[in-house]
Amino acid sequence: MRTQDAGHRAAAVAAIADRDYRRAGDEYTRAGWRVLSDPREGIDPFDADEKGWVGDGLGYLATGAVCYRVASLETRATRRGVEGVAVAEDLTNGLDHPVQHACLKEFAADFRTVAGLDGADGAYRAAETAYEDAASAVDSPQTWGTTPLFEAAATVLQQVARGPADGEIAIPWADLHGTDPDDPGRFLAQRAVVKRQRFPGLVERAVDDGFLAAPRGTTEYDTDHHRCPHCGSTDVNWVAESVLCLRCSHPTAETN
Template identity: 60%
Template sequence: MGTDDGGHRSQAIDALAGRDHVTAGDEYTRAGWQVLAEPRPDQSPFEADERGWVGEGLQYLTAAAVAYRVAGVDARATRRAVEGITIARDLETALDTPVQRACLREFVADFRAVGDTGDVDAAYRQAIDAYQSLNDVESVRRWATSPLFEAAAATVRQMARTVANGEIAIDWGDLHGSDVSNPGAFLAERAQLKRQRFRSLIARVVEGGWLAASRGTTEYGNATFRCPECESTDVNWIANHVLCLRCSAPMTER
């Protein structure tokens, strides 16, 4: 069982499918607030949590800010980013292990990038330094696949697939180093990649005028469904929606 977003993530995806990015931003925001208030049943966001489920709330706020940027509602995107920065910093009082604090600094840099607030390069350098200062991290792959870290990677991957015809454009190898025995360098690669690509991806999705839905379960050449917009038969099942893998439009049965 994951987090309970009150169904707002599904509504955000529905809005993305309809290219209504303002509504998508609103629904991602509501999903974020829901998760931040209660990440899991009877779990406070202010409690230590090795899995870092509360990170999914931050993920939805970053996605909201991107959706607002695509919609041209830059002031709201900036407000959402400022909100996210404040929350990420505050969460360091609960997610108090050094590796989780480094990930929260990665989130801060993402929010600065999407909201165009402050020195983005400096924010990513702080995240990189925080990762590189890690000397002894047990089970680094377990941390890297925890909900907190996966949440921090979700929005950049969502933007990347938007400009890559729906394909996986940023994978595990892109986000992480090759040597798990050096946990600092292994995890710092995440912030390095984002420092290089996050802002350019924002610019490209804004220029393109749309943000794809996240990638869920996929199938190429499905015999049942066809996209009425681009005629693709490649399917993306995500949050109870049957969407086109290529353009995120709702699929229709043939």
Template identity: 60%
Template sequence: MTDDGSENRQRAIGALARREYERAGNEYTRAAWHRLATPRAEQSPFDADEKGWVGAGLQFLCVAAIAYRVAGRGARATRRGVEGVSVAKDLKQGLDRPVQRACLDEFVADFRTAGDMSGVADAYRDAESAYEGAGDGVDSPQAVGTTPLFDAAAGPIKQVARSLDDGEIAIKWEDLHGSDPADAGAFLAHRASYKRRRFPSLVDRVVESGYLAAPRGTTEYNNDNHRCPACESTDVNWAGNNTLCMRCSTPVERR
């Protein structure tokens, strides 16, 4: 059986719920290494893959960097950022579609943001240019935007944003993407331009607040069977095998 890092991810989410952010960073890092080594059963991270399954590993590594910063472990966060930039650039040798390589450029900028590194704005502009150049080869940018690689690249900013918005979906599809899918390059380049404007300040606010929410999984409002012991909300978020308060990510109690 392939170890895909799922157990480490579950432990990372549990650590977020307990406000153990350094532990969360450690477990997200371990999950990333597992997923980067084997994106799916018997799949090499160095092979061409139209879905981009290796993206989950990059996502976990990016969230690890953010968790370390929230924990006050800035040097470790920067090391994860440097690692992520290197891995994303290296993966461009395997993923052979220009639009996927543009998404990896987007990841490079995300890692610079998460790791509190220099060159953030220029990196996002590089990704914008790469998307613009790749646009002619994309028939359906909506389909591309829902592949695992692109979903993974959207994950960190969504998780950070919900940390600051009472657990709600703070960044939607239409926020990340352009208004005209007929212009595929501009439609996808909007992802990078939006992040350039928003992601650095969102990460700074999360670090300042000292709170990083769990990712949003399956949710239910006004669940009569659960109550949050911290804020008394009955809105529930099932994230992996963790049953958490949708509002503050605290483990909920059964009523």
């Protein structure tokens, strides 16, 4: 079990498959607030938590903002971005490790990016500095990079990047981090560097194309049991209770 989103993430993914991005934005917003209020059994969102489960809530709010942008609902996207920046900053009162504070700065920059707010470049640079400053408190940057907080901050970027990449993983975990884990500050700061350089353009591409891909789940290529009625692909993406085409994120159909 991950976090308690009351089924709203699954509903958001189904809405993306239907190209109903307004509904997807609403469902991701509901998932976000649900997780922020009660992330997981036994986890208080305002207490210290080494794994940072509350990060899923931030990730859902950020994805909701992208959905609103794709749906040409700029005002709602702006509101979601402003809210997200405020929540990310507030969560530093609970999550207490310096590297988590750096990740929350990264999230704040993400919210500026997905909502089209000013100041994203400077916010990513602030996150880079925070990661460098946290280096002395980090024993294993790989371990931190795979906690729910950090994974949630990576998932939004990776989902947006899937659209122009024909549904493939365009920004894998290894590309999002530095090459030398013995330099933990630089290893983790690379996250903010990559996002500063690539995320704004990817968001704008999604907005211009009017298309956001579904998140990637369990995949199977060249199947003999599913074919997409929209694009003909036999590659399948099982994600959040939906069975989708890996390529175009439409619902795929069984062939036997």
